[in-house]
Amino acid sequence: MDGATVVDGAAAAGGVTADGERLAGTDAAFAVQRCREKLREHGARCTAPRIQVMGVLADHVGHLTVGEIHQLLVEAGGRLNISTVYRTVEKLTGLGIVHAVPGRGGEASYGLAGDHHHAVCSRCGAIEEIPGPQLARILAAAVKATAYRVESLIFSGLCPTCRLV
Ligand SMILES: [Zn+2]
Ligand SMILES: [Zn+2]
Known part of the structure; x- marks a missing residue:
């Protein structure tokens, strides 16, 4: 059951859109794989929002604010609202999969921890x-x-x- 959620989530975030346009398919596949492994390591569930957020971060060189992550998800055809993105980023940060870098004006940017x-x-x-x-x-x-x-x-x-x- 969890597996089906994962596939749907990846398609929404960066897979193939309804009209066949390809959106960062390999990165989405990478993110799904990495997300599964990482979340399993931490005993956490591999949910669609987590995969979508990780997919955006994997696809982007550098670090992004929650607003930027949300914007990129929307552009890629995703439908997460910004409060879900906030909660997901916080959860992934707590798990140590994502880390926060304090930026100018106190707003944090997030990247895949490494x-x-x-x-x-x-x-x-x-x-x-x-x-x-x-x-x-x-x-x-x-x-x-x-x-x-x-x-x-x-x-x-x-x-x-x-x-x-
Ligand atoms: Zn500067
Ligand atoms: Zn970093």
Whole structure:
């Protein structure tokens, strides 16, 4: 039963539309697969909204606000309302599948959690990823210095565009 929900969800988010137009089919398939594995790992259900939100994040390089995720879902023919997107993003964040990066003005952006850190522009809020292995020693030092469970480092500065302003 769950399997049928999954297939429907993927089609709505990024599969093939009624008139046969193809919308990021491979990414949707990837998201379904990844979502299934990840949610299973966490003992959580693989629902259509979770797959749709993960599909958008997998399809997009970088991080998105809830409003941007909702917008992309609507453009792809999805029908989730924004409060469902909020709840889904919160759930996926709580599960550790998605992580939040605080942006300009306190609005968070979300991306699929992975071995990367972030540079955030203090002027425009742009977020750039930094591969995790490059900062492994700094991360270890941060954990040692604070005893926090540090998982992600955030560097603050000016992006290339804002540096020119
Ligand atoms: Zn990230
Ligand atoms: Zn900037």
